[in-house]
Amino acid sequence: MGNLPEQNELPSGPARPVDGSGYDVVVVGGGVIGLSVGWWAARTGRSVAVCDPAPGQGSSWAAAGMLAPLSEASPAEAHLYPLAADSLRRWPAFAAALADDGGGDVGLRTDGTLVVAAGDDDRRALAELRDRMAAFDPPGDWLGGGACRRLEPALHPGVRGGFEVAGDLQVDNRAVLAALQSALATRQGELIRSAVVAVELAGGRLPGGRHRVHLDGGATVEAGWLVLATGAGGHTIGGVPAGCQPPVRPVRGDIVRLQGDPGEPVLGRVVRAQVDGRHVYLVPRRNGQVVVGATSEEGGYRTTSRAGAVHDLLHDAVTVVPELAELELAEVCARLRPATPDNGPVLGPTAAERVAVAAGHYRNGFLLAPVTAAAVVATVCNEEMPAVAAGCGAGRFG
Ligand SMILES: Cc1cc2nc3c(=O)[nH]c(=O)nc-3n(C[C@H](O)[C@H](O)[C@H](O)COP(=O)(O)OP(=O)(O)OC[C@H]3O[C@@H](n4cnc5c(N)ncnc54)[C@H](O)[C@@H]3O)c2cc1C
Structure with missing residues (x-):
């Protein structure tokens, strides 16, 4: 990130005056979604800028990095499973491409997930959950408490049982965010550390049919394609026609990071309890x-944590794995998941010409980053989106 412009170094005119033609693609928002779309577009040879005053500091900063279509699947969201499973399959190649473009190791892990029940009522509920999951893809067999502890010896002796979801992956969210920024730079994409305050859509009025993007501080950039990837934000951007910004609501998530000894890991895989x-x-x-x-x-848009929320998380964590009480409390963080009315993302073209959207990824933005990049970059290249993303259009909310 060393060669990226700081906010106070931004030029006062167009950020890329070159020949006056601006960028092929300007992405508004540099979370995991905007950075993935920007980098993937840059890999096609498009000139790309991603605008964000604080790249990677939104919801993406908080994420646990689980890539878990099955563990996250809920019957009410059954329509999302094919998209999530498709994106999971894309992750190993996505991570390898990031490494090829200088992004380094994103901590992709294949140890899977162990789902466990703390009490008898929890055991009944998880057994039912496991049966419902089988409608998507069969998880592992039901295991007794002893078998769970053989997999994860740090589990409390009272754990009643559980099952494995072997296909789940995980990445280190912050390593992914750093990798995406490096890879974008490798592919000559630019990260402009400034907020977009307004857009002027071409509508045939601007020279060359380009959109003009107004940045905080007065600079402008021009774009052939505009991609809106502002997570749970972006609603204050002027000039965006009705229907282009999807109906995204913020759903706050608190998360805690505990620091242990890397040489003596407490757990070998993700445990959900x-x-x-x-x-x-x-x-x-x-x-x-x-x-x-x-x-x-x-x-609400609050990103501070309630003490009670943190208490509940720590209480439940220590109930399942008592040893966690000995770890250092490293960080408490809260961010806003961007959720749509059907909890699915909005991907692809909008009613406005050459304006695409990539937003509303709710609990699964990391999981869905590869398929999102493929779908939105297909849009800006005038190609077909992957068939699995067909139901994710902006038009479905009217
Ligand atoms: C506690 C928690 C745990 C999670 N765990 C997981 C997980 O394990 N696995 C998973 O897949 N997902 C997880 N998620 C969900 C995931 O974090 C989100 O779906 C994902 O981060 C959304 O990415 P995004 O890029 O759309 O949004 P963000 O990361 O919020 O990025 C949006 C960006 O847009 C920028 N922006 C807004 N307005 C403007 C503007 N006017 N101009 C320029 N830039 C602007 C913001 O600064 C921000 O950086 C979790 C979320 C939370 C909160």
């Missing part, structure tokens, strides 16, 4: 951290 009806997940990182998440609260 149900504790007195509440859900908690424990995601071990190679650096010894264990990510404990996450709450889910509708309403």
Whole structure:
């Protein structure tokens, strides 16, 4: 990131005056989604800029990095499973391409997930959940408490049982964000650390049929294609026609990071637990951290954490894995998941010419990054989106 312009170094005129033609693609928003789309577009040879005053600091900063279509599947969201499963399959190649473009190691892990029940009611509920999951893809057999502890010896002796979801992957979210920024730079994409305050859509009026993007501070950039990838934000951008920004609501999530000894990892895989009806997940990182998440609260744009929410997370984590109480409390963080009315993302073209959208990824933005990049870059290249993304159009909300 060393050669990227700081906000106060931004030119006062067009950020890329070159020959006056601007960029092929300007992406508004540099979370995992905007960066993935920008980098993937740059790999096709398009000139790309991603605009964000604080790239990677939104929802993407908080994410646990689980790539878990099956563990996250809920019957109410059955329509999303094919998209999520498709994106999971794309992840190994996506991670390899990031490494090829100088992004380094994103911590892709293939140890899978162990889902466990803390009490008897939790065991009944998880057994039912496991049966419902079989409609998507059969998880592993039901295991007794002893068998769970043989897989994860740090589990509390009282754990009643559970099952494995072997196909789940995980990445280190912050390593992915750093990798995407490096890879974007490798592919000559630019990261402009400024907010977009307004857009002027071409509508035939601007020379060359280009959109003009107005940045905070007065600079402008021009774009052949505009991609809106502002997560749960972006609603204050002027000039965006009705229907182009999807109906995204913020759903706050609190998450805690505990620091352990990398040489003595407490857990070997992701553990998801149900504790007195509440859900908690424990995601071990190679650096010894264990990510404990996450709450889910509708309403408002607050990104500070309630003490009670953090208490519940830690209580449930320690109930399942007592040793976690000995780890250092490294970080408490809250961010806003961008959710749509049907909890599915909005991908692809909008009603406005050469304006695409990539937003509303709710609990699965990391999981869905590869298929999102493929779908939106197909749009800006005037190609067919992957068939699995056909139901994700902006038009479905009217
Ligand atoms: C606690 C928690 C745990 C999670 N765990 C997982 C997980 O394990 N796996 C998973 O797949 N997903 C997970 N998610 C969900 C995932 O984090 C999101 O779906 C994903 O980060 C959304 O990415 P995004 O790029 O759309 O949004 P963001 O990361 O929020 O990025 C949007 C960006 O747009 C920028 N922006 C807004 N307005 C403007 C503007 N006017 N001009 C320029 N830029 C602008 C913001 O600065 C921001 O950087 C989790 C989320 C939370 C909160």
